[in-house]
Amino acid sequence: MFDSIIIGAGPAGISASLYLKRANKNVLVLYYGLSELEKAHQIDNYYGFEKGITGKDLYLAGINQAKNLEIPVKNEEVLNIVMNENFYYNVVTENETYEAKTIILATGNKRLKPNIPGIKEYDGKGISYCAICDGFFYRKKKVAVLGNSRYALEEAAELSNVTSDVYILTDGKELEGESSFTVIDKEIQAITGEDRVRAVLFTDGTSFSLDGLFVAEGIAGGANFAKKLGIYMEGDKIVADDGMATNVPGIYVCGNLAGGLLQVNKAVYEGAVAGLSAVKYINEKR
């Protein structure tokens, strides 16, 4: 049992971990994929670096900083976060399931929206980004998940609770992992329909009819977890109070996922605030 699991190892997540560790809490940081920070070539406006620093160097320094303080930082994809019967949280990764009293979402805010004709038009009209949120509306219907990652498989598994007619469309990519679902690896040309989605057209001229398409490209982001956990959002930003607490007890957010200035210093400060709030919550719940 961890006091806190932090999802994301950028400025916000690592900063939060430093404050939890300092308060002697048992904390785990999980991350996967590239950080938004790594793309920044040169950062001159983050205080403390005489000659500036590259985004990548800062990102790696942060992870090492946490590791030097004996904070475990693991490169492991998080597939799902669910509240368990003890009102704690199970964090399901590709490797195992961890339990924690608090969760800090610090994944950043990049979200892969596939650039396929029709995908925006049918958003909410047969196109969904969250199986657990919308799956219920597709009971006994024919649905597909768009994606080729473990996260896509997780979404397909979720959908299999409501219908046995589940497919995976990889859009020409190779599936990462093994699937018990029917996989179609043709390249997609467009999504079509009338009032609602009706079919996916492939570049080879064939088509595939369906009632619902669940987009799950790339890895699951904080916004995906937030929706599943019933966290209140405004657009793709998670809404938080002054202490970076979300509306769901024990779940905090920091950094770009919380909106506002997309700056390292803002992420770092919010990480500190979220970490301190989690410490307080853990101490009070004890």
Place this chain on the structure above:
Amino acid sequence: MFDSIIIGAGPAGISASLYLKRANKNVLVLYYGLSELEKAHQIDNYYGFEKGITGKDLYLAGINQAKNLEIPVKNEEVLNIVMNENFYYNVVTENETYEAKTIILATGNKRLKPNIPGIKEYDGKGISYCAICDGFFYRKKKVAVLGNSRYALEEAAELSNVTSDVYILTDGKELEGESSFTVIDKEIQAITGEDRVRAVLFTDGTSFSLDGLFVAEGIAGGANFAKKLGIYMEGDKIVADDGMATNVPGIYVCGNLAGGLLQVNKAVYEGAVAGLSAVKYINEKR
């Protein structure tokens, strides 16, 4: 004419300067005396330093970071800040007077309160910390300034506008600079009085009667300037809005002087916010 003058070269002040400079604004940083940061031996919880960093190293790195971006950072004592006839600000230092469109107060919040018996009891009852605020109540009365710095001389000069009976009490220290006022350099034992201050007792057994004592030990801090400028405060913290703007147009605050978490990351973030707000103000006023 500067677009912005920042008082203080700690994390808050330097961070603000980086954002003004990036927006191509003409900015000057003035600092004097030791920073609160310099006292911190080892800082492990500021993001980005693998092995942590000492307060002094971080402080010096910040000043060099600004200088490397060609931001002038001058070690010069600020004695006074006044609004001028153009609704800009004159910043009076020991050497010269600078004019600026905006001011960012980032002095930190240390304040030297002398540990003299009676000084707390008579606070507001003949003991004052601001000549321009309270001098009016001592018209034609006998007053003294407690202090030996240039700031003390500045306070005495301010008082000379309302009364000709102005003394300087150095409490045994040597006066820094030259004074046209009568200087008493005896060591002080206590402040006495009845309802209000009546006299200062010296360790040699003698005493000095007076109506008011203006404390001006050490250097002037942000709180001193704030009071003179009519900036709204709560206790010794300056009140600011979300953009770190004070109630006085063009004056911003950031870091410990604004209260809240006394952490480097908070000061750095607020510096960024104050800097960006100042940029916006300068652009709109143009």
